Every structure is written in structure tokens, then in C-alpha cells.
Amino acid sequence: MAGIVGYGAYVPIYRIKVEDIAKVWGEDAESIKKGLGIREKSVPGKDEDAATIAVEAARNAIRHSGIKATELGAIFTGSESHPYAVKPTATIVSAGIDAGNRLMAADLEFACKAGTAGMQMVIGFVESGMIKYGMAIGSDTSQGRPGDALEYTASAGGAAFIIGKEKKQVIAEILKTVSFTSDTPDFWRREGAGFPSHGGRFTGEPGYFRHITNATKMLLEETGFKPSDFDYAVFHQPNGKFPTMAAAQLGFTTKQIENGLLTPIIGNTYSGASMVGLAATLDIAKPGQKIMVTSFGSGAGSDSFAIEVTDNIDAKRKNLTKIMEMINSRKVYIDYSTYLKNRGSIKKV
Amino acid sequence: MIMRDVAIVGVGMSKFGERWSSGLKDLMAEAGIAALEDANISSREIEMLYGSTMASGRFAGQEHTAALMADQLGFQNIPAVRLENACASGGSALRQGYIAVASGIHDIVVVGGVEKMTDVTSAEASTALGGAGDQEWELFQGITFPGLYALMAKRHMYEYGTTEEQMASVSVKNHDNASKNQYAQFRRAITIDDVMRSKMVSDPLKLLDCSPISDGAAVAVLVPLEKARKYNDTPIKIIASAQASDTLRLAERDSLTEIKATKIAAQNAYKQAKLEAKDIDVVEVHDCFSIAEILAMEDLGFYKKGKAAKAIADGETTLNSKLSVNTSGGLKGCGHPVGATGIKQAAEVVWQLRGDAKERQVKGAEVGMTHNVGGSGATAVVHIYKRAD
Amino acid sequence: MERSSSSLWRKIRSRYDLVGNECKNCGSSYFPPRVVCRKCGRKSKMVEKKFAGDGEIYSITRIRVPPDTFKDEAPYFIGVIKLKEGPMVEGHVLENGIEPKIGTKVRVRFRKMYVEGDEGLIYYQYKFEPV
Numbered sequence: 001m002a003g004i005v006g007y008g009a010y011v012p013i014y015r016i017k018v019e020d021i022a023k024v025w026g027e028d029a030e031s032i033k034k035g036l037g038i039r040e041k042s043v044p045g046k047d048e049d050a051a052t053i054a055v056e057a058a059r060n061a062i063r064h065s066g067i068k069a070t071e072l073g074a075i076f077t078g079s080e081s082h083p084y085a086v087k088p089t090a091t092i093v094s095a096g097i098d099a100g101n102r103l104m105a106a107d108l109e110f111a112c113k114a115g116t117a118g119m120q121m122v123i124g125f126v127e128s129g130m131i132k133y134g135m136a137i138g139s140d141t142s143q144g145r146p147g148d149a150l151e152y153t154a155s156a157g158g159a160a161f162i163i164g165k166e167k168k169q170v171i172a173e174i175l176k177t178v179s180f181t182s183d184t185p186d187f188w189r190r191e192g193a194g195f196p197s198h199g200g201r202f203t204g205e206p207g208y209f210r211h212i213t214n215a216t217k218m219l220l221e222e223t224g225f226k227p228s229d230f231d232y233a234v235f236h237q238p239n240g241k242f243p244t245m246a247a248a249q250l251g252f253t254t255k256q257i258e259n260g261l262l263t264p265i266i267g268n269t270y271s272g273a274s275m276v277g278l279a280a281t282l283d284i285a286k287p288g289q290k291i292m293v294t295s296f297g298s299g300a301g302s303d304s305f306a307i308e309v310t311d312n313i314d315a316k317r318k319n320l321t322k323i324m325e326m327i328n329s330r331k332v333y334i335d336y337s338t339y340l341k342n343r344g345s346i347k348k349v
Numbered sequence: 350m351i352m353r354d355v356a357i358v359g360v361g362m363s364k365f366g367e368r369w370s371s372g373l374k375d376l377m378a379e380a381g382i383a384a385l386e387d388a389n390i391s392s393r394e395i396e397m398l399y400g401s402t403m404a405s406g407r408f409a410g411q412e413h414t415a416a417l418m419a420d421q422l423g424f425q426n427i428p429a430v431r432l433e434n435a436c437a438s439g440g441s442a443l444r445q446g447y448i449a450v451a452s453g454i455h456d457i458v459v460v461g462g463v464e465k466m467t468d469v470t471s472a473e474a475s476t477a478l479g480g481a482g483d484q485e486w487e488l489f490q491g492i493t494f495p496g497l498y499a500l501m502a503k504r505h506m507y508e509y510g511t512t513e514e515q516m517a518s519v520s521v522k523n524h525d526n527a528s529k530n531q532y533a534q535f536r537r538a539i540t541i542d543d544v545m546r547s548k549m550v551s552d553p554l555k556l557l558d559c560s561p562i563s564d565g566a567a568v569a570v571l572v573p574l575e576k577a578r579k580y581n582d583t584p585i586k587i588i589a590s591a592q593a594s595d596t597l598r599l600a601e602r603d604s605l606t607e608i609k610a611t612k613i614a615a616q617n618a619y620k621q622a623k624l625e626a627k628d629i630d631v632v633e634v635h636d637c638f639s640i641a642e643i644l645a646m647e648d649l650g651f652y653k654k655g656k657a658a659k660a661i662a663d664g665e666t667t668l669n670s671k672l673s674v675n676t677s678g679g680l681k682g683c684g685h686p687v688g689a690t691g692i693k694q695a696a697e698v699v700w701q702l703r704g705d706a707k708e709r710q711v712k713g714a715e716v717g718m719t720h721n722v723g724g725s726g727a728t729a730v731v732h733i734y735k736r737a738d
Numbered sequence: 739m740e741r742s743s744s745s746l747w748r749k750i751r752s753r754y755d756l757v758g759n760e761c762k763n764c765g766s767s768y769f770p771p772r773v774v775c776r777k778c779g780r781k782s783k784m785v786e787k788k789f790a791g792d793g794e795i796y797s798i799t800r801i802r803v804p805p806d807t808f809k810d811e812a813p814y815f816i817g818v819i820k821l822k823e824g825p826m827v828e829g830h831v832l833e834n835g836i837e838p839k840i841g842t843k844v845r846v847r848f849r850k851m852y853v854e855g856d857e858g859l860i861y862y863q864y865k866f867e868p869v
Contacts, residue, residue: 013834045849046810046811047811047849047851047865048849049850049860051860051862052847052848052849052850055754055848056847056848083860084860092862095750095751095755096754096755096848096862097755098751098754098757098788330834332833472805472809473806475803475806476805476806479805485749485770486770487828488805489851489852489861490828490829490830490851490863491805491808491811491814491852492816493801493803493804495801495803496799496816499799499801500797500798500817500828501797503797503799504818504840507840548802548803549800550802551800551802551803552799552800553799554799596776598828599818599828600796600818600819601825605796605818
């Protein structure tokens, strides 16, 4: 059975507080913090993009896994902020980890779930025996139009997962994965547009909640698990509030989701969001524990995973860069004007 | 082995500075004719020209500048060779001219340096000068020349306690000397405070620690010593000509607090001249940045490593003190049209040894030295001169 | 031309992964790689060597007047980094709240070095972050 043999996350060091954004637009910071369940978000440096974040996460994943980068048979990079419209991010990652040339690589786009779609593809390749190991990455430097509600949450970060099926390498087995997909125009960005557009409140019920709940219910049905069978659950987290509400609707407790809910402190890392949440959960999970993950990508779809941690997890932690330590130990607050400069937006606004 | 002695019988330079009305050809002609007049020689007597420009292609869109200079000065159809060694182009051309005459291949050789730098923006000029370092691993990363010298300065401060005020004193001294030089770009005195309060360019180097972007040209006429008096009553003999190189990339050097090429060239020059540092009366050193003059004073053997900064700040190298350094105003005060600098240094020392340096004359100057550096120290050229007996 | 597809491409392994080399004849290691060993000249036997990216600041400056190509980036720190394997290399030092000084330990990061306007190539490279 395919499973995770290593993972790594990366979050840029810069943060901006809700207060600093709210001040610029004359909004009430307290009500935004309460309404969105977010305190601050990560911001990429001027010299960071989805590719640099993907490489940093991939390097952490390789270090953690103990495998050689040249053993990877595939790299899929999911993002909605690929630095090039044409020219793959995945090849930059392959060179950035010196993975050699004997591998397949491609970029994926499915709003915020392109990274988990990559995981499913790698699982398929590994289980079929086409490759020994593969890497799936979700990485974004998300854009929120200045003044839009998204500006408070759209952040930067990513995670990389290496999938394989060598028994002694696997730290968490992937018991099952299913997807729920429909054509739903809740959020989009046209080619060449600088910022995404969205359907406002339409993004909630018909978008996020419909897909998250359907995919999760399918997973529970097909595995026979109940929410209480899982020690942890991770839901896509566009803000702090939606995943909490979805968990409650599905019968998961706050305790099950709290370890994997990072949006309040780093914002919505889009393609990275559910994967960074899974990484934070694996950082603390013990052998035998079960984790449920459901991602969501606008447009729209959800991928749901049932994962069980193996005995190998403790031994491999010696080369692990824990995400909460990374988030807390490397942090520089910037103000709104620096934020605009870093994003290269001064000319455009 | 030196076949025969070589003397400089004529020097000339254009005024250095922002020469808005003058192009490359105007500057060449201005300095060239002055040098020919000084040697009392006709254009048609010149046998060979070494012309030095560092980046005329980037600054003026003009390559092939040696033939152009020969053409502009009426040296019809003579062999002309361009020499490029970054900011040491002038010194290197002088050395090639010296070799051509010393070898006996040519009798009358002109060496001329020119740079027209102000027709491009200062950012473009900075990029062009950056080509003197390692393009792939220095300039590619946005490392500027002030940046490279700042890295040397920071390390010198760390190892020897050198201070920003001591560095500033180099610029103060050189502006003071420049105020007495009719050819200098900056003919005004400045204070330590002026330097310390000038805009930070690359910590710890401030604007007034840096030599300027300049237009200018300088030319010298070289002949065998035995024929020198035909052209000039006080020929100046070149008693040593030495040059050395090092890695282009700063980080690869053995040390950041010395310019090894300078040390090696100086040692060879002293050996050729059978002299020591204490015998030098006047010296033009390559002060592209204030820290560079401090390094030069140490690497040329005038001070032990780590001791020059304090000595300069204490006034030991001002005009007519212990050792007169950069009486022309140096690169900082007189200006630094990169291809011309090495030859301008020779012109200044010639005037000093002839006793023609007017207000800035070093009393009793018998032996002079010039020191010209390319890039962050990948080339260094040292010459020693003496009035012919 | 100092920047082009080919000039980016041929140095990718060095710029992305700190791939340098060492001379089997004398043991000297080099980053960036050299074709010929500085010490051995003609006798050099160069083989690939990958550097880990850990080191310390040997000297440091902050460039405030940049060349045209970096005008949107200034000010930025440039350090001479002494890699733990020996060679010294110039590189950008990232700002992360730790003051970069001589002696500060650093580790390698992967960053954008230079972007050719809105339509050109993106040049990625190592930079160093204080730890």
C-alpha cells in the first residue's frame, strides 16, 4: 500500500497583521479577526514565488525522507500562482533538489487542491509500479485584490509529500482516497489577470461546504470509518471559520482539527493549505493514529484521504523540520507599505 | 632583461571631470596634443601607440579606440593596439609602451588613455565598471564595485580596527591636493564631517569615499633614454615597471585585507629599481575608494598591515609631510576616467620630478612611484621613476 | 550579453544546488567550480563536489546604490560566505531579523535572483540566511 515516506513544509518569514491591512481600508480589525478567524498571514519576500517555496519544501521533504532526490520518478507541483504561465514549476523543483533527469514532471492547477490532486496521481503511479517514489507539492503565493476580503487571508507557503510503498520507509499509509468534483464557478482567475475574482457568499455553501462534506462522507462510507475513528482531521482552510463549521457539520470535534488548522496564524496558503495542515498533524502524530484530510479547490472539487501513521514515524523525525517551529522561530512583521513593495504592487495599484 | 633605458619626454592630460562639451575624440586630442607639445615632437615621428580604454563600448558605443586615437592625433598608419585591463588599463598600456621601447623594437612610442563616462546614466556606468569583476558570480548578483571594496573595508575594520573616520581622512587629503590641481575634477576642500554625512553607497563606504565618474584623457611620450634630451631638458627615467594579477573574483583571494597583486608588483619593482619603500618621495596610488588607498599604503610597503589608516588620519601622507601621496588629488579628487587614470598618474609624477607641479610641488622630489589597480585587485601595475641625471 | 537562456541554463546546478568541484591532485575544493585547479594548473584533476550550504559570514556589506538590474531590490546585504567545506563565495544575505555580522552562521536558501521584466526569464539562485 502506498504511503508517505517523507514530507516537508515551508512558510516565508514575513507576516502582516489583520490590523495593518484593516487600517488601510478603514475596516474594523476586531470584527474581521472574529469573522474570518485569522490574526495574521504569511507574505512572500520580494525574491520568493511559488517555485522557491516549492523547492524549500521539497528540500525539507527529501531531508526528512532519507531517500535520494534521484530516486524520485515523478514531481507534480500544484499551484495557482505558478511563476510562468508556460514553463513548468516542477522542472525548477527537480533542478532545485538535483533530482537528475530520469523522471516525469508536470504542473497542476485546480485552485487550492492542485497539491492533493498531485498526491493522488503519485499514489496511482506508485501503486501501479510505474515509479518507486514520487513527490507532490502544493505551493502558492496567493494574490488577493487590495481591499478585497481575500487580502486578509491570501498568504504564502507550501508543502511537499514523497509517496512510496517500501514498507520500511513509509511513515503513514494512505488507506483510501476519493474525490468529489463538479463544475462550480465560485472563484476564478482568467489568463493574464492579476487577481482572482469570486462569487462572494456563493463560495460558501455551493462551493466549499458542498464539496468538502460530500467528499468526506464518501470517504467515510467507502472505508466504513466514523469521524470518531480518526485522531485528527484536516480540512481545507480558506479562513479559520469554514473548516471549524465543516468539521461540526460532519461530526468531527474541535480537538480533532486544532493541530492541523494553521490559517489563523499563517493565512490561506491555497494549494499549500490542507497539505501544510497535514504536515503539522504528522509532526505530532503517534504510530497507529489515523488522520482524515479533505482538501477543496474552487471550480470545484474536494479530495479526501484516510491516513494511518506507522511505527517508522518516530525514527524519521531526526531530520524533520517541524512546521510550528518554523512558523514561530522565523517571523518578521512588515507593514502594509512594505507588503505592497514586496508584492511589486506599487506600480499596479 | 632590459635592453635599454626608457624615459618619458612628454606628458599631457585633459581636464578631468564632467566634460559635457567633449566626446571621446575631443578628449584624446586635448591630452594628445598637450603631450606632443610637451615633448616638442611632431605627430609624424610617432612609431607606435598603445591606447587604453576600459569600457568605451559600454560608455560610448565605440570599440577599436587605439586606431581611433592614432587617427585623431595624426599618427598616420602606425601600429596601434588597444589595451584593456579594467581600471589598470592605463598603467598596463604604459608598461607595454615601456617594453616596446626597452626592447629596441620601437624608438618613439605614445601611450594614451581615455574614458568618456558621462554619456550614460550612473547606473549604466556602474554596470559597465562591474565588468571588471567576475560577471557570472559577482555582477550577476548585483555586486557593485563599491560593494566589493566595502567587503574589503569591513574585513579591514574587523581585523585591524580601522575606522570610518580614518577612511574619510583619505578623501579629505585627496580633495585638499586636488584643490591645487588645475586638471582636477573637484577643486574644493572637504571635511571629515562632509564625508561621514554623505550618502551611504555600500556600508561602510559613503559617496565621498568613492572616486567619481569622470571624463578625461592622459597621454605620455616614451623614448630611449639616450635620445631623450633631444625632446626634453628634464627627461624622467622609468627605473622599474612591474605588474601582477590575481583571481578576478574577490572571494577567491587569499586575503580580503590585502591586494596581493599590488604586493607582488611592488616587490618586483623595488627589486628592479634597487630601492626600498623609504626611498620614494612622491607616490600616486590607486584610491578608487578610500579603503583602497589604505590597502595600497600597506601593500606597497609604506606601512605595516593595519597601520596605514591611523598614519593617514594623523597627516603623515599629506603634501610635503613624511610621504606625499596622491598629490594630483588621486582618483578621488582629480577624477577617475578609468582608461586614463594609469597614465594620468605617470603625468603627475613626471611633473613632480621635473619640479613643475606648482602649488602642489613636493620639495626635493627625486624618486616617484605610480600604482594602478584593475577591478578589485585582479591586476596591479607599479612603476618607479627618477629624474635622469 | 550577460544574461540569456543559455547562460542561465549552463550554470543551473551550481546556481541552484551549490555544485562545485574539487581537485583530486591536491584536494582543493572550489565553489563556483573551476575548469582548472588554481594550484595544480595543467596537473589538475577536477571532479564534481556538492556543497551543503552551511557557512559563516566572513565579510558583509549592504548595497544601497545598485546596478540597473537590481534597482527594485536595494538595499540588500551582500556577504562573503566561508562555506564549511572551505571555499569562500559571495552571495546575498537575507534579512530575517538576525543582524548579519562577520561570524554569523548562515545556511543556503533558494530564491529568485533576478527577473527580466514582466515577460522575460526568472533567474533563481542560492542566497544565504542567518541562523
